[in-house]
Amino acid sequence: MKLPVNHDTSLPLPNGWFCVAWSKDLVPGEVKRVYYFGEELVVYRTRRGKAVVLNAYCAHLGAHLGQGGRVLGDNLRCPFHGWEFGPSGRCETIPYCDTIPPRARVRSWDVREVNRMILVWRHAEGEPPSWEPPELPEIGGEGWTEPIVHEVTVGVHMQDMAENNMDPQHFLYVHHGPPEEDAEISYGEGGRFLRVRTRHAHETPYGRFTVDLERDTWGLGLTSVRMMGFGEKGLLMYTSTSPIDEHRCISRWLITTGEDLADTVGAEFLPWAIEGVKQDFPIWENKIHRPDPVLCKADRELIEFRKWVRQFYSHPLTQADADPREARAERLVHEPVVAHDLETVEAEGHA
Numbered sequence: 001m002k003l004p005v006n007h008d009t010s011l012p013l014p015n016g017w018f019c020v021a022w023s024k025d026l027v028p029g030e031v032k033r034v035y036y037f038g039e040e041l042v043v044y045r046t047r048r049g050k051a052v053v054l055n056a057y058c059a060h061l062g063a064h065l066g067q068g069g070r071v072l073g074d075n076l077r078c079p080f081h082g083w084e085f086g087p088s089g090r091c092e093t094i095p096y097c098d099t100i101p102p103r104a105r106v107r108s109w110d111v112r113e114v115n116r117m118i119l120v121w122r123h124a125e126g127e128p129p130s131w132e133p134p135e136l137p138e139i140g141g142e143g144w145t146e147p148i149v150h151e152v153t154v155g156v157h158m159q160d161m162a163e164n165n166m167d168p169q170h171f172l173y174v175h176h177g178p179p180e181e182d183a184e185i186s187y188g189e190g191g192r193f194l195r196v197r198t199r200h201a202h203e204t205p206y207g208r209f210t211v212d213l214e215r216d217t218w219g220l221g222l223t224s225v226r227m228m229g230f231g232e233k234g235l236l237m238y239t240s241t242s243p244i245d246e247h248r249c250i251s252r253w254l255i256t257t258g259e260d261l262a263d264t265v266g267a268e269f270l271p272w273a274i275e276g277v278k279q280d281f282p283i284w285e286n287k288i289h290r291p292d293p294v295l296c297k298a299d300r301e302l303i304e305f306r307k308w309v310r311q312f313y314s315h316p317l318t319q320a321d322a323d324p325r326e327a328r329a330e331r332l333v334h335e336p337v338v339a340h341d342l343e344t345v346e347a348e349g350h351a
């Protein structure tokens with residue numbers, strides 16, 4: 001029986017780097033079963049400390065390697081008949097047979113471990129990584145606090161969640177805060193990197209601050225928000241959102257501040273941010289995704305984001321993408337995203 005879902009989306013899963021576990025949650029010799037991209041996966045850490053991600057079902061008779069599998073050195077041993085698979089996914093040992101069939105392998109995923117997260121490269125066509133995830137110097141850096149972390153699962157496609165960041169007009173209605181103005185948008189790293197800079201005035205129990213916000217996004221999964229203008233270094237919030245499937249995603253947050261702020265903002269920012277995101281939940285969990293929304297001129301950031309994000313999908317997102325002859329003049333999407341290396345791009349006005 002098909003389970004009912006309370007919203008529909010025509011969006012496929014994006015390509016890119018996605019977190020499948022916190023580094024701290026996987027010690028050497030540990031095995032975890034995880035489910036992302038609509039697939040059963042297994043994550044393990046070799047005795048030498050390397051994180052490995054494999055497809056979960058054994059090439060032999062299909063046992064789940066995350067359900068009773070054991071790490072032996074660099075390999076993961078299947079719980080059913082003891083076949084051992086190495087980090088490349090190849091079967092290295094069959095304990096009771098000296099010939100290993102060439103097809104005895106499971107899929108191994110490209111893994112990077114950065115910013116205290118284990119990331120895998122997911123591509124709809126199985127293509128190898130075309131870019132690298134960022135490594136942020138603040139995380140674990142000198143003068144920065146030990147990061148506080150949090151994670152949340154939400155019943156929404158991850159793009160709808162990401163759009164929240166590029167939708168200043170909802171701040172007033174959902175978060176009861178002032179909408180931001182004069183966002184400066186730029187691109188880098190061959191167009192895969194998007195930066196939005198804004199400035200806000202804040203009244204806080206510690207005084208009035210003018211805060212510069214710098215929001216960076218790599219692909220559709222990794223975002224950092226740097227808040228500068230208070231304390232020596234300010235605050236960094238890094239988030240990674242991973243698709244569980246087309247209807248659910250998990251968002252992991254990591255927050256660190258300059259050490260001078262540890263006793264004030266550092267302790268208070270995370271609960272405040274969690275409360276803020278909870279205000280978005282009822283909207284996310286009940287909305288549909290509009291592939292061709294009617295947007296107004298003030299949705300400038302969203303318009304930029306929708307155009308930029310198309311590069312992270314293998315398949316057309318809209319009928320207009322699939323068949324350009326059907327594109328209407330007022331349609332949102334026009335031409336492929338062009339990379340401008342950290343150069344401000346004037347958003348077009350769409351009435």
Ligand code: FES
Binds near residue numbers: 063078080082083
């Ligand atoms: S099913 Fe894995 S070794 Fe047989």
Ligand SMILES: [Fe+2]
Binds near residue numbers: 170175276277
């Ligand atoms: Fe929001």
